[in-house]
Amino acid sequence: GAGVSQSPSNKVTEKGKDVELRCDPISGHTALYWYRQSLGQGLEFLIYFQGNSAPDKSGLPSDRFSAERTGGSVSTLTIQRTQQEDSAVYLCASSAQVNYGYTFGSGTRLTVV
């Protein structure tokens, strides 16, 4: 597509439920990144996929968070047993190559009640 697409744009979930957030990167982009941004805070790196290499999971805050990227394209970020502190905007970005600038999606605003 023309840009990075994320869905849903908004998600409200009850504490303890699992959620899945989806990211469709720009076609042909080999690198994909997930970040999150809590209210009034900066961007926090979560995970990075590059081609067929093992993902860099160093930013995932706990084992309740996981992500996969199927077929080198679409990525899903899964949060299990959501907690209120998981409330944030989850941003996905892709880039054509490692040295290229990122294109960000509009994000998914997750609210855990």
Place this chain on the structure above:
Amino acid sequence: DAKTTQPPSMDCAEGRAANLPCNHSTISGNEYVYWYRQIHSQGPQYIIHGLKNNETNEMASLIITEDRKSSTLILPHATLRDTAVYYCIVRPPRSNTGKLIFGQGTTLQVKP
């Protein structure tokens, strides 16, 4: 990873040039300087990046000092729509991952 230091906030008059400074005194020889901005309630937007030469594109100019310890992002004719948080980021070496680590950035307020 090299770290960056930016002023937390700046003002600029509409139509004037906005000069946003960034210090990266511990930058390594193969690390790039990237600039992004985030307009309220939107995802960050790539602006420009460079290694050691000055760069210019349709959005901005990037001036990197000869010793590479600092840089300045220049928006030549700021508009109200340029009000945003501007992030200066030094990208880790290519041999590692391509992830960008965002700091707190500079909040630029363009005033009429």
